[in-house]
Amino acid sequence: MVTLRTIPFDERLAGKLAKGPGDGVSLHWLGQAGFVIDAHGRRIVIDPYLSDSLAVKYRDTAFSHQRMASAPLTADQLGPVDLVFCTHHHTDHMDGETLNLLASRLPRLNFVVPAASHELAQQRIGVDAGRLIEVDAGDRKRIGNLELHVMRAAHETVERDDNGRHRFLGYGLGFGNVRIFHSGDTISFDGQDKEIKAFAPDLALLPVNGRSEILRTSGFAGNMTLAEAIALCDRCGIGAMIAHHYGMFAFNTITPDEIDNAAEQAPVTLHRARYGIEFRLDDA
Structure with missing residues (x-):
């Protein structure tokens, strides 16, 4: 049985990761949908947005992308990294400024990206195709000691490119007996439960910022609400969930109190992604 513990720490995240x-298996939140996963001596980073590139892009617009809180560290402070995942092409998940710094510092580092976004990934990361591991929904791979299951995501729809490849992905990450599901940006959709149940995750990392018609018509796709994310875990038999994708941009978030209050009544073990916390998965 896999259990999830929260271990607070006082030191800066950069110092902790430098070790x-x-x-x-442990996780640290990087903000938005970004996580560091340390598993049995290897480090995986998912969707790191550690720059202010979106604040620059949307400066003086109706939807400011100024950070609500500073990034917990810089790309150069992530320490040794063995593999990077991007769930889709939106900049807060595939940030050129962050990824290019990582690629330059670690010339042997590979990047797992949606095959539908391979050209954009090459351009943003600044690497040749040989450093990209291109995947699509339904793929199953073994990368070192990692068992990878690639699933569909619907950011708010299930989208494919002209070659039928999915633009939005979720990742099932198996580390021995510990199984983690990062959904990417998604809402619930037909067939999703079946895909997740087949992987049987112990922990789900799910977005909870929700969606609105105003944002949709302005070009910003939404995600599950907190209630929908909890219900997904309950339906799929996932015992623990970390709620994320909040607290980054003021126009597209929910409050920490909403998550904390929901945790008291949730049918699953619910934690709010937080800085200064190591989420530790123990295989009893």
Whole structure:
């Protein structure tokens, strides 16, 4: 049985990560949908947005992308990284400024990206195709000690490119007996439960910022609400969930109190992604 513990720490995240990955499986939040996962001596980073590139892009517009809180560290402070995942092409998930710095610092680092976005990934990351591991929904791969299951996501729809490849992905990450599901940006959709149940995750990392017609018509696709994310875990038999994709941009978030209050009544173990916390998965 896999259990989830929260371990507070006082030191800066950069200093903690500089020590390198240890034994076992642990996670640290980078903000938005970004996580560092240390698993059995290897470090994986998912959807790191550690720059202010969106604040520059949307400066003086109706939807300011100024950060509500500073990034917990810089791309150069992520320490040793073995693999990077991007769930889709939106900049807060595939940030050129962050990824290019990582690629330059770590010339042997590979990047798992949607095959539908391979050209954009090459351009933003600044690497040749040989450093990209292109995947699509339905793929199953073994990358070192990682078991990878690639699933569909619907950001608010299930979209494919002209070659039928999915633009939005979720990742099932298996580390021995510990299984983590990062949904990417998504709402619930037909067939999603079946895909998730087939992977049987112990922990789900799910967005909870919701969606609105105003944002949709302005070009900003939404995600599950907190209630929908909890219900998804309950239906799929996932015992623990970390709620994320909040607290980054003021126009597209929910409050921490909403998550904390929901945790008291949730049918699953619900945690709010927070800085200064190591989320530790123990395989009893």
